[in-house]
Amino acid sequence: MKxxxxxxxGGTDKFETAEVAKPEVxxxxxxxxxxxxxxNTVDTMLRQMGNDxxxxxxxxxxxxxxxxxxxxxVGEGVTDYTVGDEVYGCAGGLADLQGTLTEYIVADANLIAxxxxxxxxxxxxxxxxxxxxxxxxxxxxxxxxxxxxxxHGGSGGVGHLALQLAKYFGANVYSTGGGDKQLALIEKLxxxxxxxxxxxxxxxxxxxxxxxxxxxxxDSVGGAxxxxxxxxxxxxxxxATTVSMLEMDLTEAHFKGLSLHVVFMLIPMLHNVKRAEHxxxxxxxxxxxxxxxLVPVLDENHFSLEQVGAxxxxxxxxxxxxxxxxxx
Numbered sequence: 639m640k641x642x643x644x645x646x647x648g649g650t651d652k653f654e655t656a657e658v659a660k661p662e663v664x665x666x667x668x669x670x671x672x673x674x675x676x677x678n679t680v681d682t683m684l685r686q687m688g689n690d691x692x693x694x695x696x697x698x699x700x701x702x703x704x705x706x707x708x709x710x711x712v713g714e715g716v717t718d719y720t721v722g723d724e725v726y727g728c729a730g731g732l733a734d735l736q737g738t739l740t741e742y743i744v745a746d747a748n749l750i751a752x753x754x755x756x757x758x759x760x761x762x763x764x765x766x767x768x769x770x771x772x773x774x775x776x777x778x779x780x781x782x783x784x785x786x787x788x789x790h791g792g793s794g795g796v797g798h799l800a801l802q803l804a805k806y807f808g809a810n811v812y813s814t815g816g817g818d819k820q821l822a823l824i825e826k827l828x829x830x831x832x833x834x835x836x837x838x839x840x841x842x843x844x845x846x847x848x849x850x851x852x853x854x855x856x857d858s859v860g861g862a863x864x865x866x867x868x869x870x871x872x873x874x875x876x877x878a879t880t881v882s883m884l885e886m887d888l889t890e891a892h893f894k895g896l897s898l899h900v901v902f903m904l905i906p907m908l909h910n911v912k913r914a915e916h917x918x919x920x921x922x923x924x925x926x927x928x929x930x931x932l933v934p935v936l937d938e939n940h941f942s943l944e945q946v947g948a949x950x951x952x953x954x955x956x957x958x959x960x961x962x963x964x965x966x
Contacts, residue, residue, distance in 0.1 A: 641740035642658075642946050645698045647688025650947035652714055653739075661736065661744040668719050668747055669711035673759035675738040676704040677946075677962040678767050678795065680904070681731065685950060693732045693908060702738030702783070702964075703731040706753055706762035716747045726753040727920060728766035733908055739946055741966060748913035749906070751920035754927035756877050757934070764934040764961035765799070766904060769923045770916055772800035772856070774899040776807065776880035779854050783808025788799075788852040790859045792829055793820035795961050796880055797858040798935050801829050804856065806931045812846055814859075819959055823935065845896045850892075851875060851942075862886075864898075890917040935960035 639660045650830040665671040681701055688694050696699070700837045706726040709719050719725065727750030731737030736744070753762040755823040781787065787804045791797035792813025801824065805809045811829040815821045832842045843851055851872030857864060860881025867877045868890040878899040891898065926932045937958040941949040943966050953962045 639741040640943065641700050642943055643698045643700055643739075647685060647694075647697075650685070650950045652685065653947045654948075655944060656698075656910075658740065660742050660744060663711040663744055663965055664853070665714040666716060666747055667713045667726070667744045668709050668716055669713075670705065670707040670743050670745055670750075671710050672705045672707040672741060672743055672966045673963045674706050674763035674963055675702045675765075676764045677949050677964065678703060680767070682954050684732065690828050692791070693904060695732055695734070700737040700739050702732050702740075704763050704766045705729070705738040705743060706759040707861045707966075710806050711918060712750050713744075713747070719747060719750075719752075719772070720778075724759070724762075725750045726762040726766055727751065728770065728903075728916070729907065732904060735907060739936065739943065739964070746818040746913055748917045751917055751924055754924045756928055756930075758943045760937060760963050762966060763963055764795075764936055765923060765927075766920060768795045768961070769799050769932075770904045770919050771796050771880055771901055772803050772858075773919045773923060774903060775856055775880065776800060776803055776854075778899045778901065779856070779876035779878040779897075781807045781809060781854055785853040786847055786850075787811050788832075788855045788867075789813040789829065790834075790855065790857040791815075792824045792827070792831075792858075793843060793935075793959065794858055797856070798827060798960075799932065800829050800856045800858060802932050803873055803926070804854075805829070806926055809854070811814070812842075814850070823959065827933075827935075834866075837938065840867050841871050847872070854878075857881075865890070868894070868896060937962045940965065 667751040709723040729745035729749040787809040792801045814834040821831040857879040860879045937960045
C-alpha cells in the first residue's frame, strides 16, 4: 500500500512516498481503508521534534492520528462493527502504533465509532482527537447547564468544538479570539466573542460576569495563557487546559481555590488503558453531530496524501481557519 513516511525528523520536506506492507487484521481490531485524515498540532510536533518527545514513533515512521474510512475486515472478538461500516477514530501515529498517512490502518475497535451519517469522510476525519479532547475536558471540569463558560481559542481545532459542546451542555459560552475572521467564526458558532488583543482580562470579566469570573474555563491555548485563565476564573472555578508543559506561579489559583484539569487525550493510546472511553466519547459525539449540535469547521484548502508536507505547513502557518484535512 502507498504511504507517506519520514526517515528522519525535521521540516515538512521530510515526507516521502513509499510502498509498505498492508497490515493484517488482529483480534480486537478492524482493518480500515482510510478515506481522509486530519493534521493536528501534535502531528507537526512529532515531525519536528521526534525523539525529544517520549511519544515519538521509531523511524521510519508513518505519522497521522485521526482518520475516517470504511471497515474492510473484522478481527476475532469484535462484535460492534461489520465489513462496509463507515467509521472514524484516533488510533495511530505515535509510539508503536502505525499512523494514518497511508491507505489502510488496523485500529483497536475500542478507539473507533460509526461516523455521523450527516458528515462526509473529510469532515469526520477532522473530529476525533480534537473532539475527544474537548468532550473530556468539559466533562472533567464538571460542566453544567447555566454555567458561565469561557473558551480560550474558540476558533481553533479543539476550541471550536469545545465551544459548541459547551453550548450543547447548556452553558452560557464566551470565547476569545484575535482577529476578525476568528471572532466572526466564534459568533457564528453561537458564543459571545472577546478580542483578547483589545480587551484585558479585567475588562471582559467585568463586562460579562460583573467581576464574578467564569465558572468554567476551557483553555485550548494553555502555556502562559493559563495565568489569564486564573485571572478570569470565579472563586472555586474549574479550568481545563490542553497545554501545561511549563513552570508557573499557582498563587492566584491557590487563593481562588481553583481546580486545574490537564487533558492529554493520547494516554489511552500510549498506555493501552481505558481505550473504550474514547470509543464511548466518539459514539456520543456522533449522536450530537447527527442532532445538528456539532459541526466541524474545515480549512478551505484541499490536500492529497502526496501533499501532506504542504498540509503540515498550512497548519503551522496559522493562516488557515478550521481543521486541515488530507484526503487519501
